[in-house]
Amino acid sequence: MKYINSPIQEINFENKQIFIKRDDLLDIDFSGNKARKFYYFLKNDFQGIKKIISYGSPQANSLYSLSVLAKIKSVKLDFYVSHIASFLKENPMGNYKEAIKNGANIIDLSKINSNIHTFEYIENYVLPFEKNCVFIEEGGRVKEAEFGIKILADEIKAWAKENSINKLDIFLPSGTGTTALFLQKHLEFDVLTCACVGDEEYLKKQFLSLNKDESKHPIILKREKKYHFGKLYKEFYEINQKLLNETKIEFDLLYDSLGWLVLKHSYNFGEKKLLYIHQGGILGNESMILRYKNKYI
Ligand SMILES: *Cc1c(COP(=O)(O)O)cnc(C)c1O
Numbered sequence: 260m261k262y263i264n265s266p267i268q269e270i271n272f273e274n275k276q277i278f279i280k281r282d283d284l285l286d287i288d289f290s291g292n293k294a295r296k297f298y299y300f301l302k303n304d305f306q307g308i309k310k311i312i313s314y315g316s317p318q319a320n321s322l323y324s325l326s327v328l329a330k331i332k333s334v335k336l337d338f339y340v341s342h343i344a345s346f347l348k349e350n351p352m353g354n355y356k357e358a359i360k361n362g363a364n365i366i367d368l369s370k371i372n373s374n375i376h377t378f379e380y381i382e383n384y385v386l387p388f389e390k391n392c393v394f395i396e397e398g399g400r401v402k403e404a405e406f407g408i409k410i411l412a413d414e415i416k417a418w419a420k421e422n423s424i425n426k427l428d429i430f431l432p433s434g435t436g437t438t439a440l441f442l443q444k445h446l447e448f449d450v451l452t453c454a455c456v457g458d459e460e461y462l463k464k465q466f467l468s469l470n471k472d473e474s475k476h477p478i479i480l481k482r483e484k485k486y487h488f489g490k491l492y493k494e495f496y497e498i499n500q501k502l503l504n505e506t507k508i509e510f511d512l513l514y515d516s517l518g519w520l521v522l523k524h525s526y527n528f529g530e531k532k533l534l535y536i537h538q539g540g541i542l543g544n545e546s547m548i549l550r551y552k553n554k555y556i
Contacts, residue, residue, distance in 0.1 A: 264414045264417075265280060265281050265282045265284055265285050265414070266281050266284065267279065267280050267281070267418055267534070268281055268508075270505075270506040270508065271505065271506070272501075272502060272505050272506055272519075273501075273505070273523070275528050275529075275533075276532075277533050277534075277535055278532065278533065278534040278535065279506075279508065279534075279535050279536075279537050280411075280414075280415065280534055280535070280536045280537060281508075281537050282294070282295065282411070282536060282537055282538055282539060283509075283537045283538070283539040283540075283541060285539075288327045289301070289324060289327050289328070289331075290539045291320065291324075291537075291538045291539015291540055291541075292320065292399075292438055292538035292539055292540070293320050293321050293323075293324035293325075293399055293539070294324060294407070294539070295404070295407040295408055295410070295411050295438065296399035296401070296403075296404035296407055296408065296437065296438065297324055297325065297328050297395075297399060297404075297407070298406060298407030298410065299403040299404070299406035299407055300328055300332075300393070300395075300403065301328060301331065301332075302406075305332045305334060305393075307391050308332075308334055308391055308392065308393050309334055309335065309391040309392065310334055310335040310336070310337060310389065310391065310392040310393075311325055311328065311329050311332075311334055311335070311336045311337070311392065311393055311395060312336075312337045312338075312339075312381065312385060312386070312389065312392050312393070312394045312395070313325055313336070313337075313338050313339070313394070313395040313396070313397070314338060314339035314340065314377045314378065314381060314397055315338070315340065315397045315398060316340065316489075317340045317343045317344075317347060317354075317355045317365060318347070318353060318354055318355055318543055318546060319354060319398070320354055320539065320540050320542070320543060321395075321397070321398055321399055322338050322354050322355065322358045322363065322365070323353075323354035323357050323358050323361075323542055324399075325338065325358075325363070325395065326338075326357070326358035326361035326362065326363040327361060329361070329362070329363070330361045330362060335362075335364060336358075336361075336362070336363045336364060337364050337366060337385075338358070338363055338364065338365050338366065339366045339368055339377050339380065339381055339385075340365060340366070340367055340368065340377070341368050341369060341373075341376075341377050342367065342368070342369045343355075343365070343367050343369075347546070352545050352546050352549075353542050353543050353544075353545045353546045354542050354543055357542060368380060372384075378397070381394070397435075398434050398435045398437070398456075399435075399437065400435040400437050400465075401437075404437050404438070404441060405441045405444070408437075408438055408441035408442055408445070409441065409445045411442065411536075412441075412442050412444075412445035412446045413445070415429065415446065415448075415534065416446065419448070424532055426530075426531040426532060427448045427531055427532050427533075427534060428448065428449050428451055428526075428531045428532070428533050428534070429442065429446065429448055429449070429450045429451065429533075429534045429536065430450075430451045430452065430480075430518065430522060430526070430533060430534070430535050430536070431450070431452055431518070431535070431536040431538060432452060432453055432455050432514040432515060432517055432518030432521070432538075433452040433453065433454060433455060433456075433462055433477075433514075434455055434456045434488075434514065435456070435465055436452070436454075436462045436465040436466055436469075436477070437465070437469065438538070439452040439477040440465075440466050440469050440470060440476065440477060441469075442477070442536075443475060443476065443477045444470070444475060449477075449478055450477040450478070451477060451478045451479075451480055451526070452477045452478070452479060452480070453479065453480045453481075453482060453517060453518060453521040453525075454479065454482065455486075455488060455513065455514045455517050455518070456488045457488070458485065459479050459481065459482075462479055463476075463479065480521050480522070480525040480526060481521070481524075481525050482517065482520075482521055482524070482525075483520065483521075483524045483525075486517055488513065489513065491547075491550055491551060491554055491555075492516075493555055494516075494520060495512055495516035495517065495520075496512065496516070496551045496555065498516050498519050498520055499512050499515070499516050502515075502519065508537070509541055509544065510537065510541075511538075511539070511540030511541055511543060511544060512543070512544055512547040512548070512551075513540065513543060513547065514538065514540060515537070515538075515540070518535075522535075
């Protein structure tokens with residue numbers, strides 16, 4: 260990895276001073292949220308393991324990061340998807356394209372059995388027959404993720420101490436909530452987040468499944484309205500472009516756009532210093548920008 264410890268940078272956005280933890284710069288190939296979550300697998304011996312098995316969207320950041328991990332570890336990657344859009348198949352791009360380049364075996368379940376949930380299929384028809392494999396839940400929702408996220412927490416602690424910052428809020432947008440939850444577990448500062456996949460209730464449930472003690476849960480900031488993951492919203496594109504103009508940093512269009520909108524809407528700036536965690540995901544922007552351009556421009 261390029262950095263053992265990702266840099267923290269101060270930016271000015273809409274006249275507010277905000278610190279950004281640049282996990283998007285961890286490494287060219289292995290960076291962002293999924294690098295933190297899969298760090299355990301990178302660091303530990305793959306004794307006897309021949310294959311990684313996982314599933315999710317063919318555009319998922321986890322697909323790309325797992326393809327890098329598999330390549331480094333010289334093992335195969337079988338990644339199950341429920342469906343691949345014909346446009347993507349004909350015009351591979353982003354995470355999908357790069358994962359294929361890395362040798363990922365992307366298995367389209369709609370071609371095999373379209374009546375079953377991907378997880379159920381893997382559980383019943385794949386894992387019982389695969390030896391020497393490691394199965395990784397969708398989006399890296401696994402207990403091993405804590406290992407790399409604790410390191411992230413330790414980096415933040417050391418930075419805050421070095422800079423004599425004792426009042427600090429940390430914000431990151433959530434998917435499964437795994438990152439936010441483990442970060443809160445290892446930090447005294449408040450961790451704030453918002454729901455990007457599913458609603459606030461779904462996120463709360465995810466937190467509960469990882470930790471029964473609600474006092475150790477991150478704070479969920481409310482969204483102004485309901486958003487559906489992966490759909491296009493003009494305001495997502497607009498805030499992404501504004502961020503790029505004002506800060507010269509590219510943020511992702513799936514999680515970060517909503518994260519920044521939620522901060523604008525529901526966060527009280529100025530009481531404490533704020534550290535925003537940039538969790539990568541930029542590779543996915545190519546196809547999103549194309550969709551936005553087709554729809555709005
Ligand atoms: C996976 C991912 C998230 C969500 O992380 P969770 O731990 O599932 O909440 C957020 N941002 C980016 C860029 C991601 O790749």
